[in-house]
Structures are given as structure tokens and as C-alpha cells.
Amino acid sequence: MTDPMTALGERTGRCQCGDIAYEATGAPDDPHLCSCPHETRISGGPAVLWVGFRKDGFSWTGPGGEPRWYSSWPTLRRGFCARCGTHLISVADDSEMIMLTGFSLDDQRGIEPVGHSFREQAVPWMAITLAPDPDLP
Known part of the structure; x- marks a missing residue:
């Protein structure tokens, strides 16, 4: 059986209304939650689930083109519909x-x-069970 975290392939995604859509190819990398105050404010939730992909395997495909961009740090920008x-x-x-x-x-x-x-900054009522680290035997 192929491990889905290392399998190459195409992933698609979109915003709620479908105006902004994307394709990401290659293996997903570093899926992790973040509960920093910055992420919880942006998301309106107790954590954001992030999944990495290589820039060279990513493209915008929806009718709306690229998202609107917001620079949250001098070298970091975020895209939203x-x-x-x-x-x-x-x-x-x-x-x-x-x-x-x-x-x-x-x-x-x-x-x-x-x-x-x-x-350590997550809300106290949030309990998380993490997946095993894929780099460990």
C-alpha cells in the first residue's frame, strides 16, 4: 500500500464559493496545526491546519484567478477569496x-x-492526537 503522505499526485482545492481554486502536485509536506494568536485570529478557530507543497507544482485554476493578498509579515503574504x-x-x-x-x-x-x-497557546479545551512522525522508523 502506498503511503499517501509520500505519494506523488495531484491535489485540488478551492474556496467556499468556488471562485478561487488550485491544483498542487507532488507529495504533501509538513502537515501541522498552528495555534499562534496570529493564526487563530485569521481563521476564527482554535488552530489552522497547514499542508506544504512545492511552489513549482502549484497553480491557480478557478475562474477568479489568484486570491486577494494580504501581507501579514514583511516577507509573508496570505491569500484569501x-x-x-x-x-x-x-x-x-x-x-x-x-x-x-x-x-x-x-x-x-x-x-x-x-x-x-x-x-502551549492553544485553548485549554482543545485536545490533539498527532499522527506519527513520518521520518521516524
Whole structure:
């Protein structure tokens, strides 16, 4: 059986209204939750699930083209749908990777968080069971 975290293939995703859509090819990388105050404010939830893909395997495919961009740090910008507000992507200027919000993917099979950034800042009622680290035997 092929491990879905290392399998190459195509993943698709979109915003809530479908105006902004994308394709990502290649193996998903570093699926993790983040509960920093910045992410919880942007998402309106207790954590954001991020999944990395290489920039060179990513493209916008929806009728709305690219999302609207917001620079949240000097070298980091985030994309969201201007029509429905769905937060879709985070792009660091100096990285070969992009980070997609995990639940904007049309199919989340094989996407299980292996880490939880800012776990100590998570709301106290949130309990997380992380997937085993894929790099460990």
C-alpha cells in the first residue's frame, strides 16, 4: 500500500464559493496545526491546519484567478477569496514551498498533522492526537 503522505499526485482545492481554486502536485509536506494568536485570529478557530507543497507544482485554476493578498509579515503574504473570505494559502518570499490550509483541499485523505506549533497557546479545551512522525522508523 502506498503511503499517501509520500505519494506523488495531484491535489485540488478551492474556496467556499468556488471562485478561487488550485491544483498542487507532488507529495504533501509538513502537515501541522498552528495555534499562534496570529493564526487563530485569521481563521476564527482554535488552530489552522497547514499542508506544504512545492511552489513549482502549484497553480491557480478557478475562474477568479489568484486570491486577494494580504501581507501579514514583511516577507509573508496570505491569500484569501475576496468574494467569500476563505483563507487559502500562505507564501513566504524566500521559500520554495507554499502552505495551503488543509481544509481548503477537496480531499484530506492522508493529511494528518504531525506537529502543533504554539501548542502551549492553544485553548485549554482543545485536545490533539498527532499522527506519527513520518521520518521516524
